[in-house]
Amino acid sequence: MRIGAIEAGGTKFVCGIGNENGTIEDRVSFPTEHPQQTMDNVIAYFTGKGVEAIGIGTFGPIDIDPASPAYGHVTTTPKPGWSGFDFLGTLKKEFNVPFGWDTDVNAAAFGEATWGAAKGFDSCVYYTVGTGIGVGVYSEGKLVHGLVHPEGGHVLTRRHKDDTFEGLCPYHGDCLEGMAAGPAIEKRWKVKGSELPADHPAWEMEAYYIAQAVTGTILLLSPKKVILGGGVMHQQQLFPMIRQEVQKQLNGYVSAEAILNNIESYIVPPGLGDNAGLSGALALGLAAAGK
């Protein structure tokens, strides 16, 4: 099978072609520009490639309610030209194949459950911690949509005792994204996170905030795997700190081996590495093709 995959990010688009085993056979990447120009690039890439379906995992917020007149549209975004843009409809006009359509983070969660760190499990959550913070939720064998779609990057946090940073979120100030996304780290410490040494106190603080989100997710959803990806999570030293802080916050309350004794294999980086997004889009495409 040849399945198309689109990882639509706020900064760049990655388009690829893969098969039913999750192998990405070809890929191309270009910057995210005005929607028409960006779509022209997408259409040019897939034209003549003979794909049987296309899966799209995209930045948002987007409309993923099939019953909505705006299904397939980007909804409200400050990104010029994208607010209200009919992303899915534009491509449907060009390619007469089934489409998968979901958020980038739901796609990543689905890719991880299909071929990655949560393979064989019927639930996982996927957090991306980078320029923003997003979360994809896969539960009881289904991606969670609900009223809109998960926006768990904006949960309120309890402030770290040593933290006086006011937070950067234009909506919530000191929500998770406002306190722990890449730009917050940079603003708080006056230097990019990637330039801070692994033993800098920034990381203990960062782990504290991310752990709160993970703890809250475990309590509300009880996922079988927690996957933490995105640029900030390239700081590998965060993982043991987050695991320890989650155990501290839960304090033995959730009586599950995975949390009490095997947390190293419970809170993990993406099994698909930086391919999680594109592989997720591929998995959405495969599902749309009915495979």
Add this chain to the structure above:
Amino acid sequence: MRIGAIEAGGTKFVCGIGNENGTIEDRVSFPTEHPQQTMDNVIAYFTGKGVEAIGIGTFGPIDIDPASPAYGHVTTTPKPGWSGFDFLGTLKKEFNVPFGWDTDVNAAAFGEATWGAAKGFDSCVYYTVGTGIGVGVYSEGKLVHGLVHPEGGHVLTRRHKDDTFEGLCPYHGDCLEGMAAGPAIEKRWKVKGSELPADHPAWEMEAYYIAQAVTGTILLLSPKKVILGGGVMHQQQLFPMIRQEVQKQLNGYVSAEAILNNIESYIVPPGLGDNAGLSGALALGLAAAGK
């Protein structure tokens, strides 16, 4: 059809018989005692009643993983005799019918989705705020189990600016349950919540904490309906305060009509009133019967 329903609470058990329309035709209630005595009462009630299936919504924590050797057991509870008790197995020995088995709050969520406030929706969350705080999650047409089951009553809260109460949770101190369950209200204000007037500042504080849990749930799960039940929620004045606080906390970020403009019908009391638990158990029994 005649379907058995068991609402197993920490203080009392309610057993009943209902039909496929959700009508409860008969019911009985008795105190929760040592498990064998309690089960004797349950067995005596259903014997000879000719039920085609039995649904159980129970206090927990419980094992709801069908692949687990302890499936059907109560796991860890301070309640004398109940820790490790094989609740489901004890009844299966007596009645050769299909059984539904889930937490009391998942059952309530399912009952509300079947016949109550979330009828016609494929997702809802059900919070009970009483002696403790529990949450049931129904998402994409399925009850959420995951690793264990939701325990969202124990999420961390951000402290109210006027609140110096240390919190009552033996595991987490000032988590949601520790700050906002009935015993926390009583200890903080030195009087039972039911004796506080509707305009007492206790309720603004209570609404603040419950709203945090609701806001976090909306961000992570995007449920199509949020149902708030339990003894504390008999204080009807809480609803408008919670709705307003949720809107304030979200600050327009989740762009959904239900939240922005119709929150009165989005955050609601149980449509089944105080029958939510027993009706939920009935819905579990019906599902087990394959209806």
